[in-house]
Amino acid sequence: MNYMPGTASLIEDIDKKHLVLLRDGRTLIGFLRSIDQFANLVLHQTVERIHVGKKYGDIPRGIFVVRGENVVLLGEIAGRGKNGCRRSLSVNFPRMGSTSLGSLAPSQGGEDLEKESDTPLQQVSIEEILEEQRAEQQTKLEAEKLKVQALQDRGLSIPRADTLDEY
Amino acid sequence: MFRYESLEDCPLDEDEDAFQGLGEEDEEIDQFNDDTFGSGAVDDDWQEAHERLAELEEKLPVVVNEQTGNGERDEMDLLGDHEENLAERLSKMVIENELEDPAIMRAVQTRPVLQPRPGSLNSSIWDGSEVLRRIRGPLLAQEMPTVSVLEYALPQRPPQGPEDDRDVSERALPRRSTSPIIGSPPVRAVPIGTPPKQMAVPSFNQQILCPKPVHVRPTMPPRYPAPYGERMSPNQLCSVPLQPGRMSPSQFARVPGFVGSPLAAMNPKLLQGRVGQMLPPAPGFRAFFSAPAPATPPPPQQHPPGPGPHLQNLRSQAPMFRPDTTHLHPQHRRLLHQRQQQNRNQHRNLNGAGDRGSHRSSHQDHLRKDPYANLMLQREKDWVSKIQMMQLQSTDPYLDDFYYQNYFEKLEKLSAAEEVQGDGPKKERTKLITPQVAKLEHTYKPVQFEGSLGKLTVSSVNNPRKMIDAVVTSRSEDDETKEKQVRDKRRKTLVIIEKTYSLLLDVEDYERRYLLSLEEERPALMDERKHKICSMYDNLRGKLPGQERPSDDHFVQIMCIRKGKRMVARILPFLSTEQAADILMTTARNLPFLIKKDAQDEVLPCLLSPFSLLLYHLPSVTVTSLLQQLMNLPQSAAAPAPANPHLTAVLQNKFGLSLLLVVLSRGEDLQSSDPTSESTQSNQWTEVMFMATRELLRIPQAALAKPISIPTNLVSLFSRYVDRQKLNLLETKLQLVQGIR
Numbered sequence: 068m069n070y071m072p073g074t075a076s077l078i079e080d081i082d083k084k085h086l087v088l089l090r091d092g093r094t095l096i097g098f099l100r101s102i103d104q105f106a107n108l109v110l111h112q113t114v115e116r117i118h119v120g121k122k123y124g125d126i127p128r129g130i131f132v133v134r135g136e137n138v139v140l141l142g143e144i145a146g147r148g149k150n151g152c153r154r155s156l157s158v159n160f161p162r163m164g165s166t167s168l169g170s171l172a173p174s175q176g177g178e179d180l181e182k183e184s185d186t187p188l189q190q191v192s193i194e195e196i197l198e199e200q201r202a203e204q205q206t207k208l209e210a211e212k213l214k215v216q217a218l219q220d221r222g223l224s225i226p227r228a229d230t231l232d233e234y
Numbered sequence: 235m236f237r238y239e240s241l242e243d244c245p246l247d248e249d250e251d252a253f254q255g256l257g258e259e260d261e262e263i264d265q266f267n268d269d270t271f272g273s274g275a276v277d278d279d280w281q282e283a284h285e286r287l288a289e290l291e292e293k294l295p296v297v298v299n300e301q302t303g304n305g306e307r308d309e310m311d312l313l314g315d316h317e318e319n320l321a322e323r324l325s326k327m328v329i330e331n332e333l334e335d336p337a338i339m340r341a342v343q344t345r346p347v348l349q350p351r352p353g354s355l356n357s358s359i360w361d362g363s364e365v366l367r368r369i370r371g372p373l374l375a376q377e378m379p380t381v382s383v384l385e386y387a388l389p390q391r392p393p394q395g396p397e398d399d400r401d402v403s404e405r406a407l408p409r410r411s412t413s414p415i416i417g418s419p420p421v422r423a424v425p426i427g428t429p430p431k432q433m434a435v436p437s438f439n440q441q442i443l444c445p446k447p448v449h450v451r452p453t454m455p456p457r458y459p460a461p462y463g464e465r466m467s468p469n470q471l472c473s474v475p476l477q478p479g480r481m482s483p484s485q486f487a488r489v490p491g492f493v494g495s496p497l498a499a500m501n502p503k504l505l506q507g508r509v510g511q512m513l514p515p516a517p518g519f520r521a522f523f524s525a526p527a528p529a530t531p532p533p534p535q536q537h538p539p540g541p542g543p544h545l546q547n548l549r550s551q552a553p554m555f556r557p558d559t560t561h562l563h564p565q566h567r568r569l570l571h572q573r574q575q576q577n578r579n580q581h582r583n584l585n586g587a588g589d590r591g592s593h594r595s596s597h598q599d600h601l602r603k604d605p606y607a608n609l610m611l612q613r614e615k616d617w618v619s620k621i622q623m624m625q626l627q628s629t630d631p632y633l634d635d636f637y638y639q640n641y642f643e644k645l646e647k648l649s650a651a652e653e654v655q656g657d658g659p660k661k662e663r664t665k666l667i668t669p670q671v672a673k674l675e676h677t678y679k680p681v682q683f684e685g686s687l688g689k690l691t692v693s694s695v696n697n698p699r700k701m702i703d704a705v706v707t708s709r710s711e712d713d714e715t716k717e718k719q720v721r722d723k724r725r726k727t728l729v730i731i732e733k734t735y736s737l738l739l740d741v742e743d744y745e746r747r748y749l750l751s752l753e754e755e756r757p758a759l760m761d762e763r764k765h766k767i768c769s770m771y772d773n774l775r776g777k778l779p780g781q782e783r784p785s786d787d788h789f790v791q792i793m794c795i796r797k798g799k800r801m802v803a804r805i806l807p808f809l810s811t812e813q814a815a816d817i818l819m820t821t822a823r824n825l826p827f828l829i830k831k832d833a834q835d836e837v838l839p840c841l842l843s844p845f846s847l848l849l850y851h852l853p854s855v856t857v858t859s860l861l862q863q864l865m866n867l868p869q870s871a872a873a874p875a876p877a878n879p880h881l882t883a884v885l886q887n888k889f890g891l892s893l894l895l896v897v898l899s900r901g902e903d904l905q906s907s908d909p910t911s912e913s914t915q916s917n918q919w920t921e922v923m924f925m926a927t928r929e930l931l932r933i934p935q936a937a938l939a940k941p942i943s944i945p946t947n948l949v950s951l952f953s954r955y956v957d958r959q960k961l962n963l964l965e966t967k968l969q970l971v972q973g974i975r
């Protein structure tokens with residue numbers, strides 16, 4: 068909304084810390100350095116944040132160049148030290164598993180939001196969070212398998228979206 | 235590459251003389267070398283100079299201005315000096331607003347201030363760091379045989395000093411990216427991904443390949459064309475801005491010469507396939523971001539020889555530009571200018587040595603602390619904005635950008651209303667001027683390749699070609715299964731709904747068009763409108779030739795679909811009273827069925843308000859029969875009253891009940907307002923009312939729906955027909971009395 072009120076533009080977001088949700092479910096947090104007309108993003112000092120339950124882990128990734136079409140949403144986050152706000156929302160994506168989004172708050176010179184949520188997230192090490200993630204994926208897969216099996220036993224089949232034929 | 239080979243072969247501790255000899259040998263071959271190795275060269279030991287350079291690199295150069303009498307320094311100094319001169323000259327030449335550009339400011343003041351300030355916001359990654367300044371032209375181009383040995387032999391990378399508060403982008407670029415290693419891709423003066431940005435497209439290529447090593451020669455200053463007005467080849471023009479070192483490749487745009495034709499060239503290219511003539515707006519958009527457009531935008535073909543005259547053109551123009559924002563809404567424009575001002579101020583603050591304006595917002599402070607800030611230059615941001623702006627161009631804003639237009643219109647009305655009340659300062663009341671980009675008819679000409687015999691068939695989006703020989707076979711009735719028939723029917727209904735909707739949108743738009751049209755055109759418009767309304771009605775009722783009374787079926791089908799219902803609600807205001815009454819009757823007749831079908835959508839209530847409006851125009855007769863229909867009352871009062879599922883269904887539905895109440899209310903209005911009305915009518919009404927009340931009394935209360943609104947005159951209505959007891963019953967049942975709720 069820099070030069071053009073009434074339009075969406077990322078220009079004013081440059082050099083600010085952002086949280087970016089990608090189509091594959093990853094959550095990146097980094098400083099938005101550069102954009103282009105396709106909303107391709109260049110993120111700096113990027114950290115990939117993995118959320119599992121109430122725990123999260125950050126994997127430092129450096130510089131990310133993200134193709135615009137892969138971005139689901141992005142929003143500025145208020146910086147608090149290096150971790151940003153600790154508030155979180157849990158969002159469930161059907162295919163990608165649950166993801167917790169950092170809260171999106173407008174930057175007022177990096178001020179924090181005053182309220183803390185009741186259950187602040189707990190940061191853990193990278194190995195731990197990866198392990199947790201693996202475990203979560205595992206349980207999900209198994210549950211899915213059971214479900215499909217149960218349905219098949221009853222003679223039903225729910226077609227998956229990617230294998231759905233027309234009519 | 236004789237030169238390279240010889241250099242590569244030389245062991246590092248090559249004898250100076252031999253080295254010199256080499257140079258002199260080549261004088262005939264490559265005269266550029268003359269300056270480096272021949273007479274023009276300074277008499278120095280490249281090794282030492284190299285080491286000094288390396289030291290400098292490591293220290294993250296403090297000041298290279300140490301004007302020692304050193305031979306090694308000379309080149310530096312000359313270059314430095316040269317740079318300074320050039321920078322000064324440049325700064326004089328650039329138009330004013332460009333001075334605000336952070337990169338330019340840096341370039342201008344760059345020489346003494348080389349050390350990276352913590353949190354200096356100056357550079358972009360494309361900015362020359364010391365290395366770039368030194369590794370100039372020759373290293374940026376493979377073709378240039380001249381290689382300054384000094385530069386070529388630069389160390390790999392300065393050791394990583396304390397990095398935390400340093401501006402990393404000021405560090406030497408890794409050597410790999412700039413060294414002219416044979417076979418590696420040429421290091422481009424302008425990185426490949428850089429937005430074209432007001433550069434001559436053809437000259438762009440040239441410049442990549444061979445910027446002249448003008449800067450390497452110590453004899454540069456006198457040779458260098460001081461006034462820009464001279465005709466310079468694009469190469470020279472391009473290489474010039476490299477000088478100040480701090481200027482990033484994308485700063486080329488700053489050179490006024492590029493502002494002219496390249497943009498015009500680019501615009502048509504960028505907008506190829508777009509509707510509209512680009513040249514008229516192009517100057518406007520160009521103007522938005524740079525110097526005011528030249529009076530006549532240069533045709534796209536001209537660019538290589540172009541820069542010369544254009545330079546004159548543009549340079550002579552006023553420095554301050556006013557962006558062409560006439561197509562934007564005045565408020566929008568205001569906001570835009572405000573922001574521009576803000577940005578300019580910000581940049582001024584950022585660039586200033588701290589003396590200018592002490593309003594540093596915390597945002598600025600934040601930026602200051604961020605050493606990586608402003609990697610994206612203002613130029614680049616403008617470039618992206620420009621693209622976004624271009625996308626906003628349209629030939630018909632009301633078509634393309636309906637909601638934007640409406641929104642700002644509303645805002646305008648609000649502010650106008652406010653102003654009328656208060657005596658605020660008079661804001662712009664200018665009418666919204668949307669520049670209509672002229673629609674050019676593009677006749678599609680299929681692609682023709684040169685040198686090919688005949689015309690090649692190239693299939694594209696404009697020129698589709700049949701690829702499969704698909705034969706359309708219409709199914710016979712026998713083959714179809716019931717399911718398919720149902721599906722087909724539904725599809726047909728959907729198609730009809732879509733067509734009718736298009737008509738509806740057109741009809742709704744007529745008012746606006748009417749206002750915009752000329753006097754002569756208006757009758758034609760009116761006719762069109764009427765015609766469309768008729769078609770809409772026909773579509774709704776399913777008019778078939780030869781049928782007297784079309785069946786309800788068609789209409790009911792439409793009403794089964796959510797979109798159909800909403801559409802009917804929107805169409806009703808446009809229909810004539812009879813037509814609308816007809817629709818209403820049909821709806822009432824089939825209401826239980828529709829209610830059943832509406833169970834999921836729950837969109838019937840949207841019809842209530844147009845129906846209510848309609849009711850107020852209907853005569854008593856119609857209302858009576860409508861009531862009959864609605865309640866599915868038997869024809870005569872004497873007949874036994876069977877169970878009335880119709881009524882039950884109606885009463886159990888929100889819409890149904892509301893409609894019923896409204897009808898009753900209207901009936902009451904008619905009765906009470908016109909006591910001298912015909913007796914037959916009022917008799918009929920009375921009869922119907924008796925039946926109605928009887929039915930109503932029978933229905934258990936629990937099943938009733940909650941109506942949308944309860945008309946106030948129902949109590950008086952019922953009081954006429956029933957006695958007190960029953961009246962109370964009715965009241966409670968229908969919750970007619972406010973207190974009961």
